[in-house]
Amino acid sequence: MNKKIVKDAMILTAFTLVLGLILGVVNEITKGPIAKVNYEAEQESYRNVFKDADSFEEYKDFDAKKAEDIIAKSDYANDEILSVNTALDKSGEVLGYVISVTSHEGSQSDITLSVGIRNDGTLNGYSITSISETPGLGMLVQEKAFYSQFENKSESSYTVVKTAPSADNEIEAVTGATISSRAVTNAVNASLVYFQTVLQGGN
Numbered sequence: 415m416n417k418k419i420v421k422d423a424m425i426l427t428a429f430t431l432v433l434g435l436i437l438g439v440v441n442e443i444t445k446g447p448i449a450k451v452n453y454e455a456e457q458e459s460y461r462n463v464f465k466d467a468d469s470f471e472e473y474k475d476f477d478a479k480k481a482e483d484i485i486a487k488s489d490y491a492n493d494e495i496l497s498v499n500t501a502l503d504k505s506g507e508v509l510g511y512v513i514s515v516t517s518h519e520g521s522q523s524d525i526t527l528s529v530g531i532r533n534d535g536t537l538n539g540y541s542i543t544s545i546s547e548t549p550g551l552g553m554l555v556q557e558k559a560f561y562s563q564f565e566n567k568s569e570s571s572y573t574v575v576k577t578a579p580s581a582d583n584e585i586e587a588v589t590g591a592t593i594s595s596r597a598v599t600n601a602v603n604a605s606l607v608y609f610q611t612v613l614q615g616g617n
Contacts (some may be wrong), residue, residue, distance in 0.1 A: 455543065456528075460499060460512045462541035463530025467501035467509055473613075484611050485604050492518045493604035498613070501530070508533065511613050514543070517601040521593040522546050525555075529605040535614060539565040540602060552594030560588055560595065564602060570610070571603045 460470045481495035496514040503509055510532035517525045523546045530538030539561055547553045554560060564572070569583040574596045579586050587595035 456514075459528040459541040459543050460501070460530075463512055463528055463538045464501040464509065465538075466503070468504040469502050470499045470512060471502060473498035473500055473511065480612075481608055484608055488604065488607045490600045490604035490607060493601050494518065495604065495608050496526070498608075510538070511609060513605040513608060515601045515605050516544075517597040517604075519593070519597040519600060520545070520547055521552050521591070521597070522548060525594070525597050525601065527598065527601055529602055531605065531609050531613075533614075534568065535570075535606075535609065536566060536568045537564050537602070537606075540598070542598075547594045548591070551588065551591040554588045554591060555594050555598045560585075560598075571606060572599050574599050 457470065461467070464470075476498045478495070485491060485493055485495060494516045496516060498514070499512045501509045501512055510530065513529045513531065515527060515529060517527075519525075524544065525542065525547070526544035527540045527542045529540045532538060542556050545553065545556065547555070563579070563585050567582055572583050572585050574587050574592065575584045576587055576592065585595065585599050
């Protein structure tokens with residue numbers, strides 16, 4: 415009986431080692447392609463909010479802890495600045511910035527978006543990179559009817575309303591999806607807070 419237990423244990427150990435080796439090999443094989451897909455998806459989102467940019471570079475002075483502290487002191491403490499990239503023209507001049515931000519206030523889960531802001535503070539708009547809101551409701555914040563409300567505006571912040579906007583800083587919510595609409599709007603606002611605090615004026 416003891417010999418059988420030892421034998422079974424050895425077989426299980428060998429199986430576990432082989433399985434671990436296989437998983438390690440598969441991970442190494444897929445790591446590169448997955449990274450490439452993620453990179454291309456990010457670049458596509460950057461191009462969506464900065465169509466006139468020739469290239470994008472990581473903002474070398476981005477400090478995640480500083481960004482966290484800035485947002486924590488604002489009205490948008492449930493948002494998280496993930497990264498910042500500079501949008502460059504063909505000559506290498508900075509056109510503005512793409513700020514990647516996650517809202518933790520979605521109705522179903524987090525919503526992550528890239529927000530394009532020109533040097534003078536004008537919004538180019540946003541591009542959603544991760545969302546799991548309710549189909550036909552919250553998911554509509556990805557549609558032009560909603561996101562176009564932000565484009566080419568230069569307000570310091572935006573407020574969600576349930577009726578037709580009466581001011582440039584008002585954003586009409588998707589019908590039946592006020593929570594999702596507010597989550598995206600506050601994520602844009604958090605990006606603007608970071609921009610105004612750190613980036614505006616070439617800081």
